[in-house]
Amino acid sequence: MSHELPKTYDPAAIEPKWAGYWVQEKLFSVATPQPGSPESGPVFSLILPPPNVTGRLHMGHMLNQTEMDIIIRWRRMRGFLTLWLPGTDHAGIATQMMVERQLASEGSSRQKLGREAFIQRVWEWKKHYGNAIQGQMKRLGASVDWDREYFTMDENLSRAVTEVFVRLHEQGLIYRGMYIVNWCPRCMTAISDLEVVHEELSGKLYQIKYPVSGDPSQSVTIATTRPETMLADVAVAVNPKDARYRHLHGKTLLLPLMNREIPVITDELADPEFGTGAVKITPAHDPNDFQVGLRHKLPQINIMDDQARMNENAGPYAGMDRFAAREKILKDLEERGLLAGIKDHTYSIGKCDRCKTIVEPRLSTQWFIKIAPLAKRATEAVEHGEIVFTPENYAKTYFEWMRNIHDWCISRQLWWGHRIPAWHCLECKEITVARSAPLQCPQCGKNRLEQDQDVLDTWFSSGLLPFTAFGWPEKTRDLDVFYPTSLLITGFDILFFWVARMVMLGCHFMADHPHGSVPFKAVYIHALVRDAERQKMSKTKGNVVDPIEVTERYGTDAVRFTLASMASPGTDIAFSESRTEGYRAFANKIWNAARFMFMNLDRVGGGVSLTQGAPEAEMGRLENRWIMSRFYRVAGEVNENLSVYRFHEAANLVYNFFWGEFCDWYLEIIKPRLSETESDSRSVLAFLGDVFEGALRLLSPFMPFITEEIWHAMYDGKPPARSIALVKFPEAEKRRLHDQAEQQMAVLQEIIVNIRNIRAEMKVEPKMKTPARLFANAEVQKLAEENRGMIERLASVDGLEFTSQPLRETPGARTAVNFEVAINYEQKIDIAAERERLLKELKKLEGEQANGQRQLGNEQFLKKAPANVVEGLRKRAAEVKTLIEKIQSALTKLE
């Protein structure tokens, strides 16, 4: 590799190359360390939240992956044995929907194809379209171990799913039964509580009169939002304490339209305060009524089919859609004078998370997990700190959910997914749960068995990944080494769907794992990526930012840096392109700094390597001690921030170091030395190379592409490792910190900035150099003398003089705490403007002075505040006093 870099930074020219190289070279593939292998250091493992096989990468993924990649690359460089495990989720409903849609466009349907052929078709679909995200991830340089990639429907993972199901069943934690579940009439499957999204709706509350049997003059008025369900009513409940209805206890009512006798029952469910205090009871179509039905041993009448059309139990309404039936029923009731009223009523309606169809509570036979025992342990795991949440208040949300948890309906009436390992005997109806198809029914011995038609909730299998992905139920070395995983990074939207389930299932099945049962030791919940106007990105709004498209325009490094620099825990990210533009400029800055370095290397010729290490003699120079000190200090701060997931702080630190200190100051300071005598420039170049190489390592987890490119160029084709990602991340070392150098540089910078400031104010021609005078104490004067060249060059000074006379009365002079500085320049300054500037500063300082005096005059403060704070304030008060005097005397001079 040549150390020549093209003149312009073009991410498109370098990124695909390295992305391909990383994958090809299997740089991030991790062999399982064998027992006792000495070199295996501390382990850091992380599971990629498996994207849906139907998915395409969106900004949320990119944020998630950027955060994971930064952490993983950082840990890897810190010497951890690092595994980032990728995979894909089969996404039952979503994928089935996708393929069904495709079939529909061909005039076909899954029913026409039949189950076998349909599943075959889904596999084909997956082969063609199912790996979009992997391709995108590779392009973005995610440092995952592609050799270990899994798919949740892989054979081994499917076997593990069966094993888990069978064990849970054996343990009595899985049961099958007829209950009210959330039913999506479009997907024609049961869905879990979590898959129902609630929406506030201003609808109607219909009041219907139910006449008393045998006495049509009397009636009870009930209220309902779903009048069509009245066809399935089996009772009307009133509160036992409700005096208004006492006379009807034990009586029966005549259900209108159906002309069925139904009893009046008493139950606490009926709230006398609500509506009329009388509730219709429909056990087959409402979860509360279902419970009431059980309590009172009432029949269950199901009036709808799986598409929510009225069935044969609905009498004259059979065959109608539920909403058409509603209209017709209301009309019929009104005709009969039984519609007592319609009131506006706001209530929340449940919709299918996938297709937004209104969910129908439906009585059906499903498989459930008895969740309470699992939830108990999962709650303790977080209470005991076995799992730590960041931001920590998500633990609260987690507890809230765990403590109010309901049994989990895990069966789905879909075709795509893990089929439930249960077999029904067609003879005696016995159900056998087994690891493989039984040859004969254990109950009756007959061999006419049929596997259960249902498949498992997608989240059932993904909830197992932290152990099944490592080979469970086999006792694998991977499980020993990588379980529990170190961290989980994900969005809050799947906190319950996935995170909570992993904790429950992991703790349960890994209870005897030597390193702990929890599936991960830490959870970092990232925020939502919104658009620049803080709107949620959505297809319907058309404000979706395509990460790949943005990446193509600005480069992956710039987009990653944008996300990292905004990823403050707990705060949503308003993604704005102007920000990305700024970070592309940053990448460009890095690029050009590298070009500058290489340019000088070329000019100097042979005899020097950029990577030979820092010549010790260079440390005799202030600017070198300073930049080294800054570098190591920043490295320490970056490490600290990354260890607590403060990505934005870490990113801003490296940004400010590289641009604001290394480029703006250090490179400018050493420029003249690069063109001096050859030996001198070689020495400084070697030092520069050392700092630059360190800076690249510091930047590398955030901007892996550009750092990789420049790093290889620096080693001129002979790098000490195959990738910068495989070398050490900088760490703070106390002996590398030079407090004094940092303080001294700060003073020099202040002098330079002040002179520049005067020049701008006095409108000195930029090209024109002027003499300058400095009045300072001996220490500062010595410092300035020693660094005269630096000051003269960076502040455009032609001859820096030192004076024993205060300069404060010189027009345009700047006064700081440590010095006063002025330039020799004839042009008259704008007296009025100068006055205004001084007055403004004076006012600010006087404000500060008053504030300081008040505090220092306060005995309580002196007594209670820590000594360093008091000391600091005293020192500052003295400084402020000096500054005020200086400005005041300058002001008098202006008059």
Added chain:
RNA sequence: GGGCGGUUAGCUCAGCCGGUUAGAGCGCCUGCCUUACAAGCAGGAGGUCCACAGUUCGAGUCUGUGACCGCCCACCA
């Protein structure tokens, strides 16, 4: 009905355990193509930190109340 988060410069956001002068990027103004970079350089303007009350020697930061946004959870017809 519960619970949570936010409100800081024109815009988008930082500001960690309360501590001297509240920061950044973009935008804006002034001046520069100074041979690494105009995707740049130098200088500058711009803030009663939502309101009120409290705790404290000291509050953008902690507590309470309110306002306005936003989110999550919930089987009340």
